[in-house]
Amino acid sequence: MDNKERMIVLVLGNSGAGKSTLIEAIAGKEVPTGIGEGNTQRISIWESDIWPMTLIDTKGFEYNLVQQLKTINQVKKFTKEQIKAEDGGGIDAVWYCIEGTTRRTFAHNIELMNKTIKGWKNIPVFAVITKSYSGPDEEENVESVKAAFYKEKGINLKSVVPVVAKEFKITEDNIVPEKGLEDLCTQTLNVSAEARQINEDNKSRMVLEQKRFSAEATVAGATMTAAAIGAVPFPFPDSLALVPLETGLAKGLFKIYGVDFSGDLVTGIVGSAAITNVAKAALNALKTVPNVAASIINAVVAGFFVFALGEAVIALSEEIYKGRIDKNKIDEAVKFIEDKLKDNPVLAAAIKFLMDNLDRFKDKNAKQIIGETMKSVKGIAKK
Numbered sequence: 001m002d003n004k005e006r007m008i009v010l011v012l013g014n015s016g017a018g019k020s021t022l023i024e025a026i027a028g029k030e031v032p033t034g035i036g037e038g039n040t041q042r043i044s045i046w047e048s049d050i051w052p053m054t055l056i057d058t059k060g061f062e063y064n065l066v067q068q069l070k071t072i073n074q075v076k077k078f079t080k081e082q083i084k085a086e087d088g089g090g091i092d093a094v095w096y097c098i099e100g101t102t103r104r105t106f107a108h109n110i111e112l113m114n115k116t117i118k119g120w121k122n123i124p125v126f127a128v129i130t131k132s133y134s135g136p137d138e139e140e141n142v143e144s145v146k147a148a149f150y151k152e153k154g155i156n157l158k159s160v161v162p163v164v165a166k167e168f169k170i171t172e173d174n175i176v177p178e179k180g181l182e183d184l185c186t187q188t189l190n191v192s193a194e195a196r197q198i199n200e201d202n203k204s205r206m207v208l209e210q211k212r213f214s215a216e217a218t219v220a221g222a223t224m225t226a227a228a229i230g231a232v233p234f235p236f237p238d239s240l241a242l243v244p245l246e247t248g249l250a251k252g253l254f255k256i257y258g259v260d261f262s263g264d265l266v267t268g269i270v271g272s273a274a275i276t277n278v279a280k281a282a283l284n285a286l287k288t289v290p291n292v293a294a295s296i297i298n299a300v301v302a303g304f305f306v307f308a309l310g311e312a313v314i315a316l317s318e319e320i321y322k323g324r325i326d327k328n329k330i331d332e333a334v335k336f337i338e339d340k341l342k343d344n345p346v347l348a349a350a351i352k353f354l355m356d357n358l359d360r361f362k363d364k365n366a367k368q369i370i371g372e373t374m375k376s377v378k379g380i381a382k383k
């Protein structure tokens with residue numbers, strides 16, 4: 001993607017509001033493309049791998065109006081000089097991050113942010129309510145933010161979007177999954193005449209890529225939790241101990257894809273005998289390996305089993321999302337998952353990698369082993 005084809009989005013908000021978390025999720029990476037130097041240390045630049053956007057993260061924005069204006073001036077200078085040098089353009093949109101749990105200070109924060117960008121040529125502003133974990137609070141938060149904006153004149157507020165940039169774990173089987181990222185990005189693209197011309201197929205692909213990024217982060221988290229649950233020194237009888245985790249994982253993934261599932265679908269998947277058998281078979285394959293503590297074997301199998309299950313549920317969710325599988329045909333959906341798990345190349349490769357590296361792994365803990373094994377099978381998982 002040529003830099004000129006990217007929208008430039010300036011992300012503002014108090015420290016701790018969730019700017020960096022939001023940006024990482026939308027950029028689809030953990031490391032920025034560039035960091036301002038010298039006079040511009042307050043900003044970092046992120047070219048998204050998912051959307052045609054360059055996001056500008058700002059640090060230390062909150063202290064006072066003078067600081068904010070300083071930051072804004074640095075950003076303006078930086079974007080003119082380094083990002084859109086050729087066409088001389090600047091920022092295309094602003095995202096104001098307002099933490100969903102701080103309603104008391106909404107109005108004050110918004111007032112201050114508005115002051116700093118006043119005078120910018122009618123720039124489109126999106127109010128992003130971050131950490132929007134609580135359904136009941138959400139509506140009231142949106143109204144409060146809108147009310148705070150109504151008082152300000154000359155600000156081109158386009159929309160108020162509640163988001164959860166990264167899953168929020170309440171308990172193992174109660175996780176608030178990612179929410180609102182695709183909405184925020186598609187709405188933002190809509191304010192740019194150029195971006196509006198991106199064809200619908202490409203836009204749908206970006207939405208799916210965003211969902212996949214969040215879904216894979218969710219699976220990675222569940223994999224580590226599964227390893228911790230599995231790390232017991234006695235034979236891991238079956239995957240029963242993993243059921244709450246698997247249930248939470250399946251529900252979270254369905255939510256990311258907007259699949260409004262029935263409990264039957266989740267129970268059907270998690271309770272499938274064929275699926276349990278895959279875990280048992282993997283365990284049996286490893287049981288006879290000498291010199292490896294049972295807890296490590298259990299941990300690795302539990303971790304990779306949940307990983308494989310998560311990947312299968314992602315694949316199913318994508319099929320349902322695209323309308324290729326009917327979520328109400330539970331048998332069909334469960335069969336799809338079973339087929340994905342049977343002869344699963346990731347699980348097989350993970351076991352082989354473990355076997356091949358037994359000597360090296362002797363003194364390592366389950367977390368380290370899973371980490372290394374994950375890396376080794378990453379390429380396979382992508383296929």
Ligand SMILES: Nc1nc2c(ncn2[C@@H]2O[C@H](COP(=O)(O)OP(=O)(O)O)[C@@H](O)[C@H]2O)c(=O)[nH]1
Pocket residue numbers: 013014015016017018019020021022130131163164165166167168169
């Ligand atoms: N689980 C979860 N944590 C979040 C989310 N957004 C922010 N956080 C947490 O809130 C804290 C501050 O977030 P950060 O992105 O560093 O805020 P910044 O100072 O505005 O860049 C960090 O501990 C984040 O992990 C989210 O969507 N989900």
Ligand SMILES: [Mg+2]
Pocket residue numbers: 019020021057059
């Ligand atoms: Mg930050």
